[in-house]
Amino acid sequence: MAILKHNPPSLFPQYKNYSHAIETSSGSRHLFISGLNGYEKDGQSMPESFTEQGELIWKYIGEILKSANMSYNNLISVRTYLSSPEYDAENMALRKKFLGDHEPTLTVICCQLLETKWKLEVEAIAAD
Template identity: 35%
Template structure:
């Protein structure tokens, strides 16, 4: 399986460790990760701050991928829902920590989140 970045020269450069699109060939399996939220499995509570919630949410996304024997390199598309645009810089920084050099297709949406205590939600598509 290969994941090829699609960044046409006719578009502005993708800044922030994402790609305009992904071409995936030779796929054997696809995992659709439901929207993950900042809930810890041990007590069901969310941390109070955005950075802690963001790291916990990514931990939950990666746990779903690990259950399928996948990880960050398998991510093809990530959608992040933020409760407030003030969180976008911290979100970007933490996402880059988690993804490293991997740059999937990416969408960020500013919206209300299901629980007023959750500051973000992340869903994803992964392939191998």
């Protein structure tokens, strides 16, 4: 599958780990990953810290991708919901850790999440 990045020089510079737009060709598979949060495998407990919650979420994204015979490099779009803007730097560090130099489209939104103990929620789209 061809993945074509669209980062025209007439737009503002790209953020780290970011593309303004990504085009995929027809005939490709698309995997839509629901918003994931930082619950432990038991579905009840959750780490307190932002980074620990984020590590779990990115691990889960990796496991879902693997189940579809994909990797983080297949991600074409990532949307992150932060419970507070104070987590922006930690969020960027997590993305860099798991995405390396990969540049999917990104959106980060600060909002009240469904549960007060959630520090973030991440949804994604992958294609191959």
